[in-house]
Amino acid sequence: MPRVTLKTVAAAVGVSPATVSNAYNRPDQLSAELRERILAVAAELGFTGPDAAGRALRTGRSGAVGVLLTGYLSYAFSDPYAVGLLAGLASAVEGTTTSIVLLPLHYDADGVPDLSVVRQASIDALALLSVPATHPVADLARARGISLVTTDPLDDPGASWVAIDDRRTGTLVGEHLAGLGHTDVVVVAPVDDAPPGSEVRLVEPPRLDFADYAARLSGLSDALDGRITLVTAGQNDFGSGERVAAWLLARGPLPTAVVGLSDVLALGVLEGLNAADVDVPGTVSVCGFDDIPAAAPRGLTTVRQPIVERGREIGRMLLDPDEAPRQVLMPVELVVRRSTGPTRTV
Incomplete structure (x- = not known):
């Protein structure tokens, strides 16, 4: 049986192929x-409708925006920060015909x-999450004519970004x-090249360009006059924090x-210390960053950033590369809760 095409339908109805295309793409x-x-x-x-790939070739638009993630794909569905950011991005896209592609x-x-993940992607715009704008993947996207939105502030007046002052x-x-x-402070950093809860690695000397x-x-280091010890125990995961607590x-x-x-x-560390009946903050104070939903119930001192709103702004820029403003610095604030207190007397 011959393949049914848009022209087949046009001939059967007695109209032009453009009219059939309008029935699907421009019903007004x-x-x-x-x-x-x-x-x-x-x-x-x-006939189920015009071929999407062919339409993309004709219009130069795919109708999709991409979000580039470092590491594993499940991070987008398991990490509270990523979930909040993507929820905000999705809320900006809702009500349009644009799809979101996770890369x-x-x-x-x-x-x-x-x-290859970007080389083969059919997208109109790309958000870089935790990927610097100087990364080769960003260069490739620019070469392909894909508009970029980053999460780091850039000096380039033509760049698009939604950032915080990290x-x-x-x-x-x-x-x-x-x-x-406090003068004896351990800092726990995530890495993408080791699974959650991996063996603890001491980073000596503490590298300020880490991860x-x-x-x-x-x-953090400057405010503490460099008196920090940097460790890692795998990816950004609750289990990695627990592993560091056990190591300490x-x-x-x-x-x-x-x-x-x-x-x-930080919550993983807090859970590990609590399980060992360590007095927090009497013996050890614990701090985090981001103020995810689980932070407040656990009394975690942290720095709040507007995660969902940040995602919404990223989505707005992805949808329309011409809509201003194109450079947005989101506010942050310290939220002091019961997990921090005066240093103990040693």
């Missing part, structure tokens, strides 16, 4: 009676990124702990404060 251009007749004939012939960025054993967030936590007298949190870590308990003596570079890590 036709009378309701004519559109219903076209769709009825199409259904009888088994996980992988690396080989030598640390070389697999650019250095300021680190400074807020560091100044808070310094004001409480995706260079600005946050730099502000076995290593002894305990630091006076532990800072997770995300609330997820």
